Amino acid sequence: MPLPALQxxxxxxxxxxxxxxxxxxxxxxPDRVFEAVWRWFDQYGWPIRYKLHTPQVLSFLLARGVSRVVALHYSHRPGMARMLNAYVAEVARAEPRVLGLATVLPGEEGATRILEEAFAAGLRGVKLHCHVQCFSPDAPELHEIYAACAKAGRPLVMHAGREPASPQYACDPYRICGVERVERVLKDHPTLKLCVPHLGADEFDAYARLLERYDTLWLDTTMMVTGYFPVPLPRGALQVRPERVLYGTDFPNIPYAWDRELKTLLGLKLGDDVLAGVLGQNALRLYGE
Structure with missing residues (x-):
């Protein structure tokens, strides 16, 4: 059953x-992909509070004072990535406050070329999702993607944590994901800039320790400091290396208020410098702004 909405x-x-x-x-x-994602969440995830298409997403956030957004997307079948990349590249050209990322399906034919084209079109990094795309971070077909990102100096955002999970995925996140697999990637690709969302959920402490050891790793806060999931507030990464933590929300695919994540971060009393980094400066440094 879906998780509840918060009012x-x-x-x-x-x-x-x-x-x-x-x-x-x-x-x-694109609209039709958004709508397919929302149908899945309505049935298996949580109620989406903000069912907004791309122009409305951007106008909503920017009108409320967000200065920049990092636009993420992912493909779930071969041949889809080029269309999605072209779409986000066009959005970013029209709105310079958008930092658009590319995607590719690991193992699909011409994956390296797809990314080279996306980078040439102005996209600033890559987004992959282990759960949706059904791959392990240390699988052999990922090496060409990591090499392409490292060569171009583009960060990779990869949902490699085991949570939030669902039995409705085509693969078991607990079987394919794990902090030890991500550490293999960091060791094998020492110049790859890797960001793991959701503070590495559910292996929060292990990812905080990984953050201590690797200067090429970042984490983002997305959904994990809101109190929505039944887990203690994962403070480890913020205490260990706050300069490697990014503020993120998963907007618009969230079941609560758009600023819930932000309110929690403000309530932590992180200090002016740490807060400025987490809320924006760390992301701008990661993406070369």
Missing amino acids: DEEGPRLPEGLPPVVDAHVHLF
């Missing part, structure tokens, strides 16, 4: 006096 109050915009805020985890898809 929490949303703010009209960001509070005054904040440093620049970059939402480093926003999903943008």
